[in-house]
Amino acid sequence: MGLDLLTYLFVGLSFALYIGIAIWSRAGSTQEFYIAGGGVHPAANGMATAADWMSAASFISLAGIVSFAGYDASGYLMGWTGGYVILAMLLAPYLRKFGKFTVPDFIGDRYYSNTARTIAVICVIFISFTYIAGQMRGTGIVFSRFLHVSIDWGVLIGMVIVFFYAVLGGMKGITYTQVAQYCILIFAYTVPAVFLVMQVTGHILPQTGLGATVQESVNPIWAGKPVLVVLDEVVQELGFHEYTAGSRSTLDTFFITAALMAGTAGLPHVIVRFFTVPSVRDARASAAWALMFIAVLYLTVPAVGAIGQLNLINTINGQEGEGTDYTAMPQWFKNWEQSGLIAWNDRNGDNKVQYASGEAFVGGKPELTDDYGDLGQRLTLNPIIDSAVAPGFDPSQQPYANEVFVDRDIMVLANPEIAQLPEWVVALVAAGAIAAALSTAAGLLLVISTAISHDLLKKTLLPEINERQELVAARMASVAAIFISGYFGLNPPDYVAATVALAFGLAAASFFPVIVMGIFFKRINKQGAIAGMLVGLISTLAYIIYFKFLGGATEDLILGISPEGFGALGMMMNFVVAFLVSYSTPEPPEEIQAMVDHIRIPRGAEAAQEH
Amino acid sequence: MKQEQAAAYWRENIEPILRYLIIWFVVSYGCGILFVDELNKIHFFGFKMGFWFAQQGSIFVFLVLLVMYARNMNKLDKKYDVDE
Numbered sequence: 001m002g003l004d005l006l007t008y009l010f011v012g013l014s015f016a017l018y019i020g021i022a023i024w025s026r027a028g029s030t031q032e033f034y035i036a037g038g039g040v041h042p043a044a045n046g047m048a049t050a051a052d053w054m055s056a057a058s059f060i061s062l063a064g065i066v067s068f069a070g071y072d073a074s075g076y077l078m079g080w081t082g083g084y085v086i087l088a089m090l091l092a093p094y095l096r097k098f099g100k101f102t103v104p105d106f107i108g109d110r111y112y113s114n115t116a117r118t119i120a121v122i123c124v125i126f127i128s129f130t131y132i133a134g135q136m137r138g139t140g141i142v143f144s145r146f147l148h149v150s151i152d153w154g155v156l157i158g159m160v161i162v163f164f165y166a167v168l169g170g171m172k173g174i175t176y177t178q179v180a181q182y183c184i185l186i187f188a189y190t191v192p193a194v195f196l197v198m199q200v201t202g203h204i205l206p207q208t209g210l211g212a213t214v215q216e217s218v219n220p221i222w223a224g225k226p227v228l229v230v231l232d233e234v235v236q237e238l239g240f241h242e243y244t245a246g247s248r249s250t251l252d253t254f255f256i257t258a259a260l261m262a263g264t265a266g267l268p269h270v271i272v273r274f275f276t277v278p279s280v281r282d283a284r285a286s287a288a289w290a291l292m293f294i295a296v297l298y299l300t301v302p303a304v305g306a307i308g309q310l311n312l313i314n315t316i317n318g319q320e321g322e323g324t325d326y327t328a329m330p331q332w333f334k335n336w337e338q339s340g341l342i343a344w345n346d347r348n349g350d351n352k353v354q355y356a357s358g359e360a361f362v363g364g365k366p367e368l369t370d371d372y373g374d375l376g377q378r379l380t381l382n383p384i385i386d387s388a389v390a391p392g393f394d395p396s397q398q399p400y401a402n403e404v405f406v407d408r409d410i411m412v413l414a415n416p417e418i419a420q421l422p423e424w425v426v427a428l429v430a431a432g433a434i435a436a437a438l439s440t441a442a443g444l445l446l447v448i449s450t451a452i453s454h455d456l457l458k459k460t461l462l463p464e465i466n467e468r469q470e471l472v473a474a475r476m477a478s479v480a481a482i483f484i485s486g487y488f489g490l491n492p493p494d495y496v497a498a499t500v501a502l503a504f505g506l507a508a509a510s511f512f513p514v515i516v517m518g519i520f521f522k523r524i525n526k527q528g529a530i531a532g533m534l535v536g537l538i539s540t541l542a543y544i545i546y547f548k549f550l551g552g553a554t555e556d557l558i559l560g561i562s563p564e565g566f567g568a569l570g571m572m573m574n575f576v577v578a579f580l581v582s583y584s585t586p587e588p589p590e591e592i593q594a595m596v597d598h599i600r601i602p603r604g605a606e607a608a609q610e611h
Numbered sequence: 612m613k614q615e616q617a618a619a620y621w622r623e624n625i626e627p628i629l630r631y632l633i634i635w636f637v638v639s640y641g642c643g644i645l646f647v648d649e650l651n652k653i654h655f656f657g658f659k660m661g662f663w664f665a666q667q668g669s670i671f672v673f674l675v676l677l678v679m680y681a682r683n684m685n686k687l688d689k690k691y692d693v694d695e
Contacts, residue, residue, distance in 0.1 A: 066666075071647075074665035078639045081670045085635045088677050089628045093684070207667065211657030226657030244662040245651065253644050279695045284684055288677040295670050302666040600621050603693040 006427035007146045014184050014431045018438070019164055021177045042282045046289025048178035049273040051185065053080075053264075053290070054297060055131075055440035056138025057500055059185060059433050062298075064411035066305030067312075070235075070243035073305070075257040081291060081298050082257070083264025088287030091265060092274040094519045096283035097599045101275060102447075103268045103511060104455040110518040111529040112592055114460050119533050121460075123510045124268045124451040128444045129485065130503040131267075135441040136489025139434060145339055145413065146430040155489040158434075159482050162441050175276065181439040186296055188432020192416045192425050193300045196307050199419055201227060206303035214310070219319045231310055237321070238313070239357030239398030243306070248562075255565030262571050263504030266512035269440075269447040280602035308415045315418055316355040316404060323352035323400070326375045332417035337378045340368050341407035344377050347386055348400060351375060358392050358402040366405050441485070449477035502544050505567025509536030513574040521579075522596045528582030536574030540567050620691040627683055631676045638664060638672045 058080070066073040098106055104124060108117025136155055143154030190206070197209035200218050214230050216223035222230045231243045241247040248256075264270065273290075274283045316333075318324045326344065333353075336342035343366035344353055360366075367381040393401040413433065416426045453474035458465060465473070510533050517524040517532075543566045546552040561569060587593075598604075642650055643665035650661035660668075688694035 071662055071665060074643060074662075077666050078643055078669050081673055082635065082639050085631070085673050085676055089631060089680055208656070210667075211663075213657065228657060228659070228662070244659050245648075250644060254640060257639065257644065281681075281685055281688070281695055284681040288674070288681050291674055291677050295674055298670055299667055597617060600624070601617060601693050602688050603695055 003423045003426060004146075006424050007430050010424075010427045010431040011146070011434060014180075014435060015161060017180050018161075018177045021180060024176075042277055042285035043289050044175065044179050045273060045277050045282075045286045046291075047182045047293050048175045049270065049286065049290035050293035051178035051182035051435075051439040052273060052443040053270055053294060053440070054182075054185065054436055056135050056433065056437040058297065059189065059436035060138055060142075060412050061409050063301045063304040063308060063415075064408035066301055067309040067411050068406075068408050070231075070241075070306075071246045072248050072253070074246075075253050075260060077298055077301065079257045079260025080264055081294060083261040084287055084291040084294070086261060087265040087270070088284060088291075090516050090519070091271065092283045092287050093280045093602065094599045095271060095515070096274050096277065096280050097602060097604075099275075101272075102450055102455055103271055103515070104451060105459070106518065107511075107514060107529070108455070108459065110592065110595070111514070111526045112589065113526045113530065116514075116526060116530050116533070117455060118460060119530065119537075120511070121451050121455045123506065123533070123537060124455075125448060127268060127503045127507050128448045128451075129481075129488070130506075131269075131500065132441055132444045132448075132481075132485040133488035134500050135437045135444070136485050138437040139441070140489055141409075142413070142430055142433045142437070146427075152490055155486060158438065158441070158489070159486040162438060162445065163479070163482055178439045178443070181435040182293060185432040185435040185439070186293070188428045188435070189297055189304075189412075190300055192419075192421060192429055193304050195421050195425060196311070196415060196419050197303055200307050200310065206300045210303040210306055218310075219314055221319065227306055227310065231306055234310070234313055234321075237398070238317075238355070239394070243309075249560050252560055252562055252565055255561045255568045257565075259505050259508045259565050259567035259571070262508035262512045263506075263567055266507035266510070266515070267503075268451075268507075268511070269443045271515075272447060272450075304412065304415065308411050308418070311415070311418050312406070313355060316353055321399070323350070323354035323403075326351055326353055326377055329353055330418075330420075332414055334376070335417070336410055336414060340366070341410045343368065343380060343405040345380065345382070345384065345403050345405070346377075347384075347390060347403050349386070353403060354400045355404045355406075356398045356400055356402040358390065358398075360402045360405045445478050445481050445485070448481045449474045452477040502541075502548075505540045505544060505564065505570065506537060508567035509540040509570025509574055513571055513578065517575070517578055519596065519599065522593050523587055524578055524582045525585055525588045527585040528578040528580075531581040532574040532578030535577045536570040539573060540570035543570075616691065620687070620693060623687055623691075624684070627680070627687075631680055634672065635676060639669045643669050 062073075062076060062080075065076060095106060098109075100106060100109065102124075104117050104120035107120040108114060136158055139158035140152075140154035143157055147154070147157075193206045194204060197203050197206045197212075200214060201209045201212035202215055203209035203212045210227060213224050213226050214222040222234075228244055235241075235243050246253060274286060277283050277286050315330065316324060326346070333342060337344070343361065345360045345366070346352075347360075348354075361380065361382040362385060363382060369379050369381055371379045373379050390401045413429060416429055453470050453476075457473055458470050513536065514524075514529045514533055517529070543558075544563045547557065547563045558566075558569070642661065647661035647665060650664065651659040653660040655663075685694065
C-alpha cells in the first residue's frame with residue numbers, strides 16, 4: 001500500500017471515530033453543552049485536558065524549536081509543563097469549588113462588577129482567537145502536504161470537521177472525542193520517536209536514549225560518543241552555538257519561562273477543564289493526570305529534537321561532513337522543496353548541498369518560483385551571493401556557508417522520512433498532527449462561544465434569554481468563530497509564532513494575577529482588579545506590537561527581555577497595581593469576603609450551575 | 612464550620628503549597644536557568660546536569676509535586692472534616 005493510501009486510511013478512520021463520538025454524545029442542555037454535566041472521571045478529564053493543551057504547537061513545532069535552538073528552547077519545555085504546578089495548586093481546586101462555567105464568571109462575581117466581567121470576556125476572545133488561528137493553519141499544512149490539496153482546501157476541510165463535533169457535541173462530545181484524540185496523538189508521536197532513538201542509539205526509551213551513545217551504523221566518526229556530546233561538537237564545527245548551552249541572556253530565559261508558565265495557568269480553555277470534574281478532590285487529581293499525560297509527550301520532545309538535528313546534519317552534510325550531491329539527496333528533501341519549506345541555494349557552485357550556520361538566502365526566507373534548475377532544484381528569486389562574500393560567513397568558524405533553508409516546523413513531520421522509517425509511521429504522524437490541531441481548535445471554539453453566549457449575552461447584555469436561546473446563541477457563536485478563525489487560517493498573520501506568544505503573554509498579564517489574588521487575598525477589590533488587568537493587558541499588548549510588528553529595535557528592549565517574555569513583567573505590574581489601588585479604595589463588600597471563605601473550603605462543591 | 616477552624620484549615624493548606632512552590636522554583640528557575648552553568652560541569656549518563664534539569668528533570672519533579680499535593684490535600688481535608 002502506498003503512503004497516500006495509508007494516510008487517507010489513518011486520517012479517515014480517526015475522523016470516523018471523532019464524529020461517531022460527537023453524534024453519540026450530543027448535548028441536550030446548556031449545562032451539558034458547556035461542561036459535560038460535571039460527571040467526567042479525573043483520568044478521562046486529565047487526558048482530555050492534555051489533548052486540549054497539546055496543540056499543533058506542541059505536536060508539530062516544539063521538537064523543531066528544540067532541535068534548532070537546543071538549550072534555548074528549554075523555557076518552552078519547563079514553561080508549558082511547570083504551569084500545571086501553579087494551575088493545580090493556586091487555581092484549579094478553588095475555581096472548581098466556585099462552581100461556575102467560565103473564567104469571566106469568576107472574575108465578574110468575585111469582583112462584583114460587570115466591567116471586570118466584560119474586560120475578562122475581551123481577554124478570553126483575544127487570547128482564544130490568536131491561539132486558534134495557528135491551529136487552523138497547522139491543520140491546513142498537514143492536509144495539504146499529505147492529501148496533495150492546496151493549503152486553502154486543507155483549511156476548509158478542517159473547518160467542516162471542527163464544525164461537526166464542536167457545534168453539535170458541545171463539551172461532553174469534546175471531552176470524549178479528546179480522550180480519543182489524546183490516544184491517537186500520543187501513539188503517533190511516540191512510535192516514530194522510539195524508532196528514531198532505536199536507530200541511532202539502540203535504546204528503546206526516548207527519555208534515556210537522549211543520553212545514550214551513537215551507533216556505528218549512523219556515522220563511524222561519531223560511534224561510541226553520547227548523542228549530546230556529538231551534537232555539541234558537530235554544531236560548533238558548523239558555526240552554531242553549543243547545543244546544550246544557551247545564547248540567550250539568563251534574564252531573558254527566566255522571563256520567557258515565567259510568562260509561559262503563568263500563561264499556561266491563565267489560559268481559559270485549560271482552566272475551564274477543571275469545571276468538568278465532580279469534586280474539588282477530582283480537580284486536584286485531574287491536574288496531576290493531565291500533567292502525566294502531557295509529560296509523556298514533553299519528555300519525548302528533547303530526544304526527537306536532538307536526534308532529528310543529528311540525522312539532518314548527517315544526511316545533508318554526509319558522513320565526511322563535506323556535503324551531498326544534490327542529485328543524490330533523498331526524496332523527502334525534494335518533497336519538502338515542493339511545499340516550499342526546504343530550499344537550496346548552491347552558494348559555492350559545487351552542486352553539493354551543505355548545511356551550516358547562517359542564512360541560506362538573502363533576507364532569510366526563499367522567494368520561490370515555479371522554475372527548476374539543471375539538477376531539478378527549485379529556483380528562487382533571491383539574489384545569489386557566493387559564499388566568499390556571504391554576510392556573516394567567517395571561514396575560520398565554519399567550513400562552508402549555509403546553503404539550506406529548513407523551516408523549523410517540518411522537523412516532526414519530516415523526521416520519519418529523514419530516518420527512512422516505514423510508510424505507515426509517516427501516515428500515523430499525519431493523523432496525530434491533525435488530532436492535535438483539531439482537539440485544541442475545538443476546545444478554543446467552545447470557550448469563545450461560551451464567552452459570547454453566556455458571559456456577554458446572558459450575564460450582561462440580554463439577561464432575559466432562556467436556556468434554549470442561550471444554547472442557540474452558543475451554537476451560532478461557534479459557527480461565527482469557525483468562519484473568523486478559518487479566515488485567519490487562510491490569511492495567517494505574518495508571524496504565527498508571534499501571535500501564539502501574544503496569547504500566552506496576555507493570559508499571564510491579564511487573567512492569572514486577578515484569579516490568584518481573588519482566591520488568596522480577600523482585600524483585593526473591584527477597582528484593584530480592573531486597574532491591574534488593564535495595566536497588564538495594555539502594557540503587554542503595546543510591547544509586543546511595538547517590537548514584533550512595528551519593527552522596534554532590539555537595543556530598545558527593556559532589560560533585554562524579548563516580547564515573548566514581557567507577559568511576566570506585565571504580570572508583576574498587574575499584581576503591584578492591583579495591591580496599590582485596592583488598599584487606597586474601600587474593601588470589598590461583606591458577602592464577597594464570605595464567598596472567598598466559601599471557595600477555600602472543599603466541602604459542598606455542587607455541580608457547576610447558574611445561581 | 613467555625614471561623615477559627617476555617618482559618619486553621621486555610622493556614623495548613625497554604626503551608627504545603629508554599630513548600631511545593633519553593634521546590635518548583637528551585638528545580639526549574641534554579642537548576643534549569645540560574646545555576647545551569649555550574650550544574651553543567653557535572654556529567655552523568657551522557658547528560659550535562661543543568662541541561663538535563665532544563666529539558667527533562669524539572670518535568671519529572673513537577674509530576675511528583677502534583678501527586679504529593681493531591682494526596683496531602685486529601686488527607687488534610689479529612690483531618691478537618693471538609694472532604695467530599
